[in-house]
Amino acid sequence: MTSSHPRHPGEFVLTLLLIAGTLLLGREALRISGLSGPSSPGFGPLAMIVVVLVGLLVELLRAALGRSGEREPTPVRLRRFAAAVLPPPVLGAVPLLILYLIGLELLGFVIASIVFLTVAIGLLLHDRPPHSRILLAVAVAGGTVATIRLLFQELFQVLLP
Amino acid sequence: MDTALGYFLTSWLDPDLLVLVAVGTLAGIYIGAIPGLSVTMAVSILISFTYAWDTNEALALMVGIYMGGVYGGSRTAILLNIPGAPAAIATALDGYPLAQRGEAGRAIGVTTVVSFIGGLVGIAALGLAAPLVAEVSLMFAPRDYMLLGILGLLLVASLSGESLVKGVIAGAIGILVSMVGLDTMTAQPRLTFGSTALLSGVSYVAVMIGMFGIAEALVQLHTIGSPMVKQNVDRIVPSLATVVKHLPLALRCSAIGVWIGALPGAGGDIAALMAYDHAKKSIEKPSRPFGQGAYEGLVAPEAANNAAVGGAFIPMLTLGIPGDAVTAVIIAALFVHGLRPGPNLMVDTPHLFWFTVGNLTLANIFMLVFGLTGIRLFAKIVEVPKAILLPIVGVLSVVGAYAINNNLADVWWAVGFGILGYVLRVYGYQLGPVVLGVILGPIVEANFRRTMIGVHESWAGFALELVSHPITLVLLLGIVSSVLRGTPFWPRLAAKLRRSAGRAAG
Numbered sequence: 001m002t003s004s005h006p007r008h009p010g011e012f013v014l015t016l017l018l019i020a021g022t023l024l025l026g027r028e029a030l031r032i033s034g035l036s037g038p039s040s041p042g043f044g045p046l047a048m049i050v051v052v053l054v055g056l057l058v059e060l061l062r063a064a065l066g067r068s069g070e071r072e073p074t075p076v077r078l079r080r081f082a083a084a085v086l087p088p089p090v091l092g093a094v095p096l097l098i099l100y101l102i103g104l105e106l107l108g109f110v111i112a113s114i115v116f117l118t119v120a121i122g123l124l125l126h127d128r129p130p131h132s133r134i135l136l137a138v139a140v141a142g143g144t145v146a147t148i149r150l151l152f153q154e155l156f157q158v159l160l161p
Numbered sequence: 162m163d164t165a166l167g168y169f170l171t172s173w174l175d176p177d178l179l180v181l182v183a184v185g186t187l188a189g190i191y192i193g194a195i196p197g198l199s200v201t202m203a204v205s206i207l208i209s210f211t212y213a214w215d216t217n218e219a220l221a222l223m224v225g226i227y228m229g230g231v232y233g234g235s236r237t238a239i240l241l242n243i244p245g246a247p248a249a250i251a252t253a254l255d256g257y258p259l260a261q262r263g264e265a266g267r268a269i270g271v272t273t274v275v276s277f278i279g280g281l282v283g284i285a286a287l288g289l290a291a292p293l294v295a296e297v298s299l300m301f302a303p304r305d306y307m308l309l310g311i312l313g314l315l316l317v318a319s320l321s322g323e324s325l326v327k328g329v330i331a332g333a334i335g336i337l338v339s340m341v342g343l344d345t346m347t348a349q350p351r352l353t354f355g356s357t358a359l360l361s362g363v364s365y366v367a368v369m370i371g372m373f374g375i376a377e378a379l380v381q382l383h384t385i386g387s388p389m390v391k392q393n394v395d396r397i398v399p400s401l402a403t404v405v406k407h408l409p410l411a412l413r414c415s416a417i418g419v420w421i422g423a424l425p426g427a428g429g430d431i432a433a434l435m436a437y438d439h440a441k442k443s444i445e446k447p448s449r450p451f452g453q454g455a456y457e458g459l460v461a462p463e464a465a466n467n468a469a470v471g472g473a474f475i476p477m478l479t480l481g482i483p484g485d486a487v488t489a490v491i492i493a494a495l496f497v498h499g500l501r502p503g504p505n506l507m508v509d510t511p512h513l514f515w516f517t518v519g520n521l522t523l524a525n526i527f528m529l530v531f532g533l534t535g536i537r538l539f540a541k542i543v544e545v546p547k548a549i550l551l552p553i554v555g556v557l558s559v560v561g562a563y564a565i566n567n568n569l570a571d572v573w574w575a576v577g578f579g580i581l582g583y584v585l586r587v588y589g590y591q592l593g594p595v596v597l598g599v600i601l602g603p604i605v606e607a608n609f610r611r612t613m614i615g616v617h618e619s620w621a622g623f624a625l626e627l628v629s630h631p632i633t634l635v636l637l638l639g640i641v642s643s644v645l646r647g648t649p650f651w652p653r654l655a656a657k658l659r660r661s662a663g664r665a666a667g
Contacts, residue, residue, distance in 0.1 A: 008588050025337065025352060032344075032351050038620070039613040041344040044606040045352055048333045048340070055330035085587050089382040097375070097555060097576055104559070105569060113559075117552050124385055124548035136549075144553055148560060157213045158564040161572065 009081040012063040019056050022049055089124060096120055109160040110145055117141035168515035171217065172523055178221045182520055185225020186527040192226065193233025193249075195550065200230030201486045202377055205369040206557050208494045209564035216498040216513075221520050223494060227487050228524035231429050231466050232276045232532060239268050239459075248429035248466035251437035255451065255458030262454055270397035271456055272463040273532035274404050275411045279464035280525035282415035283422065283471025287478075288518050290423075295479040295507040297632075303608035303615070304626050308636035309482055310605035313425030315643040317485075318594045325648070331590045335598020336605065338363055345603070346610065358570065365493050365599045366565050367574040372592045373486070374558035375579025378551045380586050385547050398533055403456075410440060410457055411464040418465030422472025428485025429466035429473075436465030471521060478502055478514055481604065486593045489600045 008014075026049045032042030072080075082091075096119060103112035121137035128136070152158050172178035192203045204223050211219035234249030239256035252272065259268040301309075314336075318328025341352045342362025353359040414436035421432035440451075440461035447455040473484025481503035483489035495502055500510065507514055562575035582592050616622030627637050645651050 011588055014584065014588055028352055028354055032349060037613075037618050038623075039610040039618055041347050041349045041351055044609070045337065045340050048337045051333040052330055052337070055326045055333070058326050059330070085584075087383055089385050090379055090583070093379060093382055093555075094580060097579075100555075100559070101569070101572060101576060104572070109560075113556050117556060120552035120555070121549055124382075124552070125546070127386075140549055140553075144556065148556065152210060152560060152564075158210055158560070159567045160560060161563040161569060 007063065007066040009077065009084045011066075012060065015056055015060045015063055019053065019060065022052050022056065025049055026053070092123060093120070096123075104161045110149070113145045113148075114138075114141045117144055165511070165515045168512040169519035169522075171512075171516050172221050172520050178217060178520075179523070181218055181221040182225040182523045183527050185222040186229035186524045187225075187531050189226035189229025189231075189524075190233035190236075190528065190531055193230035194236040195545070199373065199377060200227055200233075201369075201490060202373045202554070203230065204487055204490045204494075205366070205373045206561040208366050208490060208497065209370070209561040211494065212497060212564065216495075216500065217516060219494060219498065220491075220513075220517060223491055224517060224520040225524045225527065227491070228280060228467070228470055228521060229528055229531070230487075231470055232273070232280075232463075232528050235272045235276070235459075235463055236269060239272065240265055248433050248469075249462070250430065251433040251462035252459060254437065255449075255453070255455045258449075258452070258454035259456075259459070264454070266397040267399060267403075268456075268459055270399035270533065271403060271407065272459050273397070273529060274399055275407060275460045275464045276467040276532070277525055277529040278408070278411045279415040279418055279467035280470060280521070280528065282412065282464075283419050283468035284518060284521045284525060285471070286419040286423075286468075287471040287474050287521070291475050291479050291514065292507065294475055295504050298480050298504040301480070301504070301632065302626075302630070303611040305630075305632050305636060306480070306482075307605050307608035307612060308627075308633060308640060309425060309476075309480060310601040310608070312636055312639050312643065313476075313482055314594060314597055314601055314605075315640060316424055317591075317597055324589070325644075325646075327590045328594050331585065331592070332594035332598040335368075335595040335600075336602035337598075338368060338595075339365070339599045339602030340606070345607065363574055364565050364571050365596075366497070367562050367571045368578050368599050369490055369493065369596055370558050370562045371575040371578030371580075372582040372596055373490075374554060374561070375576060376582030376586055376592060378554045378558070379579065379583040381547055381551055385551070407456060407460045410444065410460050413443070414439060414461040414464040415468035418468030419472040421465070422469030422484050423475045425476050425480075425482040425484060428487070429469040432465040432469040432472075433462035436461040467525075474517060474521070478506060478517065479504060481506075483597060483600055486596055489597050492600055 026046070029042060029045035029049055032045060033040040037043065096116065100112055100116040103115060106112075107115075118134075118137045118141040121140055122133055125133040125136065149160065153160060172182050189200060189203070193200055203226055207223065207226070208219075211222065231248050235252045235256065238249040238253035239260050242253050242257035242260075256268050256272070259265065314332040315325075315329070318325055318332050337352070339362075341359055343349070343360055344351050350360055417436045417439055418429070418432040421435060422428060437458060440447075440457045444455075444457045447457045449455045451458050469485070473488045476482040476484050477488040477492060481492065481501065483492050492502055500506065500513065558575060558579070559572050562572040563569065565571045582595070585595070586592060612626060613623060616626060627633055645654065
């Protein structure tokens with residue numbers, strides 16, 4: 001079998017993880033009603049799990065066949081993985097986003113959002129001089145949160161976290 | 162007829178709705194133009210904000226954003242060689258070379274006018290075809306809806322992304338997400354892992370905000386360092402002679418756009434690429450070679466992608482099957498407002514259909530007006546750095562997810578699906594099939610179960626059902642052909658069929 005699409009660094013491992021997750025879901029699906037009949041509530045989930053599993057096995061095979069015979073040294077492979085999947089901005093953004101959600105519960109929308117926006121914009125504008133990027137980040141964060149409060153609470157009449 | 166005209170003119174005569182369509186179109190043009198912000202993202206986030214609104218107001222805004230956004234993507238495609246939206250990928254092929262020649266203004270003018278023409282053709286097709294499709298769809302049995310849902314998923318899976326297999330996996334993941342919670346027929350908990358919090362299922366709006374808002378923002382972080390290009394644009398209104406010269410191609414490509422848009426699951430991006438291909442094959446003497454600044458290479462995709470907007474509403478309003486990702490999101494909005502798109506929508510709530518057609522027409526006119534003016538403001542807005550834009554998208558996604566049920570759990574879901582969506586995107590899985598799976602999953606499953614109950618759970622009876630009715634057979638053939646096209650054998654099979662056809666003709 002040949003593949004017509006590019007290999008992504010870490011694809012083999014990701015596919016294995018997805019298979020493990022799908023098997024876990026399959027165990028849960030079997031508890032619903034097993035295979036008692038095609039119109040039973042458990043049939044649909046099981047059928048979809050089979051579809052996902054078969055697809056993932058095809059992708060696993062492709063990923064396995066696509067691996068080059070000569071393996072690159074681990075540091076090179078890690079660098080390629082980091083560049084393609086987890087570049088520094090993404091590596092920083094995901095934990096920051098999670099901290100923001102925790103902050104929302106602890107500090108409320110206004111403070112958590114201002115802190116999140118200031119830190120995120122400040123970090124992403126790394127090519128600017130420190131004092132100007134901090135000023136810009138604080139100004140944008142304050143302006144954005146004020147606009148969101150005004151616009152969404154007044155115009156859209158939605159509750160903010 | 163008078164009643165239909167009255168519904169059609171609702172937004173034209175109501176100042177509030179008129180302003181909402183105008184604001185939506187203007188916002189759509191800018192959102193579509195900013196690389197990294199998509200129309201689907203904007204509409205997904207907006208749904209939750211319009212919960213408290215009247216249905217008409219929510220629809221007026223969303224329709225405006227949709228129409229404006231599909232057009233807006235062409236601006237940055239021409240000026241910066243960065244398509245603002247997937248539907249503008251083909252536009253960049255000749256648009257950017259035109260900008261490099263100093264003809265950006267003229268190129269934008271031509272795209273604006275042909276987008277308007279394409280939009281009108283799409284709306285006319287919607288107005289004329291939808292009532293007919295709705296009548297035919299009243300003959301649809303549950304098995305047909307099941308097949309139509311599967312066809313939609315397969316089409317979007319095969320036409321987007323790296324491989325059909327990845328598309329199918331993504332669609333199946335979406336269907337699995339839709340199955341979490343209490344079963345609608347038996348009230349039995351499914352895939353809940355014993356958690357009571359999951360009994361009510363996963364909010365599809367949270368899934369959409371995660372997949373189209375947060376995931377997209379994370380993907381855009383890959384190109385955070387790319388510099389913003391300053392733009393220089395002159396007068397953009399094209400001459401009448403230019404418009405007349407390109408009208409036949411614009412009309413042909415609009416027809417392609419309507420057809421592709423009306424296919425469940427396929428939208429403006431595919432329509433634009435197919436129209437570009439049509440222009441390359443059908444125009445013998447383009448104004449310049451294609452890829453080097455041919456106006457025909459602008460006219461074809463832009464007419465098609467805006468015509469696809471009207472086309473995408475046909476299956477959505479008549480069958481309840483989304484024509485593309487944005488109409489999938491708009492279906493979710495209609496669900497939120499207690500409406501069920503489908504054949505009965507035209508019977509029970511005809512005002513909604515003509516109201517949508519009226520809004521689309523109005524948005525198309527606003528698109529023409531805003532498209533040909535306000536270029537200086539436009540240039541400033543699209544120059545906002547991603548470093549500022551993307552964190553704001555993150556906050557808006559959080560606010561939008563919270564607004565669904567005023568519950569932080571939905572925000573966590575949105576972020577969770579955002580991270581999952583990012584990983585899937587990076588590894589070549591498209592997110593469109595996931596979201597379509599979430600919307601189409603319940604339709605496919607419920608109609609499959611109804612069909613099975615109808616044949617007393619007999620697989621032989623089920624197979625007989627699939628081949629003994631003309632509509633069902635056509636849909637089944639569509640599915641088979643869609644699957645075949647995704648296999649490595651297809652090119653050889655197609656070549657063999659062409660040779661056989663050639664021999665038979667010769």
